[in-house]
Amino acid sequence: MIDEMRSKQSGSIARTGCAELSNDLIQESTMSIIQVFFIAGRTDEQKERLIGALTDAAVKTIGIDRSDVRVILKDIPNTEYGIAGKTAKSLGRGTGRSPAGS
Template structure:
């Protein structure tokens, strides 16, 4: 059972997250021939102030 962990800065809408889950699932299925039903995708949303980019939080960088 392949499991993908995807870390994102919070704020994307449900439609985008659903599309991401579908596309990551399909990519894993194609890459390793895993049955679609066995693929798991976990989206971990990180608050902007907890996500660092080049020494600053994403919030401070205006992301």
């Protein structure tokens, strides 16, 4: 069962498959979550810079407080990421970045 509730503050719709969530929690929330899925292989420093840049962009663009921004980064192994019918690994993308056939 999917519930839809409008936020009092932003007018946005929150959807959840968990009917037990309190309406008050959803309606008072201004938290934004940014999710990034990419091929594994970035350094911790690159990830930290990306989190900072995405947070800055959200604050500037939609006018929310920094404390309300959440960024989730998900590394996908290059053997589990497909591009045009091939794995990223076979195309030399991601961790190790070895071109195919080498």
